[in-house]
Amino acid sequence: MRASVISGLVLLLAQSISAQPTGASGCTVKHGDKEWPAEAVWKAELPGVEQQQDGGGETHPDYLMVAKTVKDVQAAVKFSAKHNVRLTLISSGHDFLGRNDATSGLWLSTGNFKGSRVHAHFTPSVNGTEAVDYNTDPVGKVNVVKVEAGKETAITFGVGVSGQELTDALDKSGLYTLGATASTVKTAGGYAQTAGHAAFSNKWGLAADNILEYKVVTADGELKIANDLSNKDLFWALRGGGGGTFGVVVEATMRAFPTPKITQTKIWIELEDHNNTDAIFPQAAYMHSKMPDLSDAGWSCYFYVYGNGFQARFINPDSTQAAAEKAFAPILAGLPKTAGVKQAIHQYSEVKNFKVWFDSLFGAAPAQDPAQPLPLEGAYPRGISHMDSRLLGRAHLESPKLAAALKEGFPKGKNGMWRGHLIGGGKVMKTPADFNSVNPAWRKTYVHIIGTGVEQPNATPLRTLAPDMGSYVNEAFAHNPDWKQTFWGTNYPRLYSIKKAVDPNGLFWVTPGIGADDFKLSEGRLCKVQGPAKDAMYAPDTDNKNMAESTGARPYPKSQEEADNHKGASWP
Template sequence: MLTAVDFPTLLPAAETVAPASSNSTAGLFAYETIQLTDAVLAKLTRLNLPDASLFAFSNISAPANAQKRHRIGSGSCKTSPGNQNWPAKAIWDLFNVLLGDALIETVPFASPCYSDFSNADPAKCANITRNWSNDSYIHIEDPTSINSVLFQGSTCLPPSLNVGETNCTVGGYPAYSVAISTVAQIQLAINIARNLDLRLVIKNTGHDFGAKSTGYGALSIWTHKLKDIEFFQNYSQDGYNGPALKLGAGVQAFEAYEAARDNGVTVVGGEGRTVGIAGGYVAGGGHSPLSSLYGMAADQVLSVEVVTADGRFVTASATSNPDLFWALRGGGGSTYGVVTSVVFKAFPKIPVATMTFTFATSSNVSDHTFWAGVRAFFDGFIAYTDAGNYEYFRIANQGNGNYLFDMGPWFAPNMTQSQLQDLVTPLLSQLSALGITTQPVYNEYADFYDAWWASFPLEAWGSNSVRQASRLFPRSSWRNTTALNATFDAIRSVVEDGGYVIAFNIAAAPKTGYPDNAVNPAWRETVLHCIVATLWDSATMSQAQIKAASDKLTFDWMKRWRDVSPGAGAYMSEADYIEPNFQQAFFGSVSYERLYKLKQRYDPTGLFYAQNAVGSEDWKMSETILGNLPSQNSKLCRV
């Protein structure tokens, strides 16, 4: 094994640039000043290393051997283990030396439950099993563990969650990960992946419904350690003047919110505690408990530091690479580059009022009455979002004609408890008139952070027995009774058919306006983001039954929702894995045409790929799960 001792003159394979050498007025974080440059690459070339050209930028003339190597790797499929072009161990060792010992060969998170990796440990297995579904923190600290294990291939889960499996394999997890601590490491990873035609994935937290941060034989860029945060009381850029936060790519929602609280401001971020902020969340648009008041998270971005597919480190803002800046705000993750930091607008500290309540069918509440109560709530959606509110609710079919409605929470930013009570009193009176008893619990908070922390617990993680899909229902469906009846009946019918609904009464077109960016235009018309899940029992159901449940989600339940909302869309980060016509549904047809052209400009070789990302129609997986779900545990091939 090669180490730094073998090549003392190679290190560091980076140089430090001036912290202010950025087109963002925030300057650079310390880790962003450590970069791969032309001078560093020239140094490697002077050492006559036979594989130095593998780390070259795409616009640098490479020696003939590197050109030949690239041609071999540009076949129908990405280079993967077992291919003749797969890097030899000496190349991986050299790569690790240049990275400063940051390369991690994948050992699946649940491997202590098996003997395949010589690390079997019953105590560790018991802890992993006990916390697998309810503690996303433990997965996020692992370089390759992800939420969407079904699409990864379920190749290494705790045995109790994968009945019948006796072995653990890397499967659809990346072959290697780079634990990123500098921009130079990202550049080295991008360059070797591009020059060898390796599959490249990006992971911060792995908190994603669509398995965008995993892939068979891939090299993964793991940004989780980029945790720097800087607050600016008076930030000025491109016409904005006010408070701002610069967040490293590894910063999660709870960390961003803590920083905002500590500095007396509020920032727009996700509902989930462990969601990463600067990467796929913003790239997907990023809905928030504050969206009805301030818009999407992508609307708050003032500048982005990013490494593009050519390996270069650039700033994207309204005045620097503006087309890239437009695309990075809503145009999808794993598409245009690897983000290292983002500068966000901040807002004043605000109070928040919340309310929770439930109601269900019972001896006194028939299913007809139950649905009348839910409809009474639906009737007020436009009024509630116009007031800046955000309601997070669930509707569950409990079997035998019994249903449960759970409001948890009704979130009212910049409102007092008294103001929230005034807003909801008509609804609660309607429920009471129907004979539905509610016992609402109100709380009032002086700051967003305290309200958010008390209202949103950790979410479930890592099940291979569930699939989700979603739809963005527009305001137009609420403007006449006929349209609303059709929308409500479509949602009701899916719950009655066994679907579990998690939904958000939310709008993303604030009265103060929103910038021109790549956020799905459907968001600007939305008052309901509705997710439906189908679940199955892998221990008792056959593969045919599981496939039927999976297919029903896409081709029956979601068809009902699409039929009553023609031309609307879906939130790409919480959507159907095989959404038909994803280009229109996730991006809007007009925006997609522009995004696709930018993809060809910034990433002509298709280095960056993710399921349902811009340009993903140019690729396919070599295998499927349940007959029609592209398996991340298979080769990625050009169409």
């Protein structure tokens, strides 16, 4: 039944969408091709578009369109389809795999959609919630609501609103929502469209689990409402299928929650001899083994495994300092007695609400005069980061083979480390695997662990340890083997069917992404693969070679006394 419905939808949309013109080669056009639009055509059809001044067409797209309205987005989408020009989307610029950059075509920036509105209670409708606009509903002057018991509070916001801006806006109503632990990430972009793990996902679920509605411009240039009542398949796909794939999201509505008091436990383990790198892995494996039970008790954690140490910040929105001390005392006492390892340093504290905690990590946003417009945001890609990752469940975290896997797969070279996230369990696991299109491996996950460094890490030992799991595509190695299964699991076939229905000509292309292997790159042109697609082991290469810089280890307190006396210090 579903197959016939999808097939009918594909045919209907294929007939209604203007066919994307293709040359004899079946490729998009690039600067220098005879079909390439003249500059006068760009200017006439896309008012405000700017030709890049930094070698566009070689390291970045040729033209940049900084969208300010939905009509701007629609014009850019229609222009790209009409003139067969490659289209690349960018919002905050955070994409470790570089899918927000390309070597030719049109760059569409959506970072300036800054409207927001808080709802004391929210119910989806067929026609969608009233749109927000920066001119009438600026995020800096957001409305304040009174939270009503038993009502589902929410916030509607533009795709250009960052996690910091959401935190600041919701705090005025005593609320917060899920977002990245990086203040400038735009929540409604690729973050929430792929999964979006957050500090308290074990309590509330992933960001994608809490999206109530999207407004999205699809390949036909039309603005569509996607929620539980309208465009249900598209709504399912947008919550896990990945950014830049099904259309241009311009607005989201997301659940909001009462801001909590937060209890923190910080732990530092350091080696006496920083050259004795073997000694840290039994310590790290032991701490990993305690994480499933800690998660079940409400604790999340961000942690780092260095060649010479281990650092962790555990957080809980439903605990107290006294309870934290009781929970962690036996864990600290049970650390392996390994020669060359200093006594663990720890620190307990309480933070009065989410905004204070968030600001302590990133610094409060600079004051902005609400009477003045925000400066326009263009396109500022952060570059591709060397990383490899794996999602891990209880059996893997408690495995006696974990220490060896952490050691064998430890990233070599400068700034090599494991970056760990205890952000699964709880509501992440309790959410049904078919609720949305998030990789089903998340529903078995406690820890998401990433290897990073100047050189490309190789997490094969963790893949061997956890063959039944997968990886989070936003923070992964693009050339993971068996990429469709690794990044989307059993959801990939349905996602591909929806992709073909809403974007039959492949206007929106990213790699790795749904339907990526329908195309290949040739000198900046995106070319349709002729004949039936082959189910390749690896996703197609990108032509974006702009790399990011890696960061190194964070500082340690020198003693327990220093940790006790300096709780405001900027240690992780």
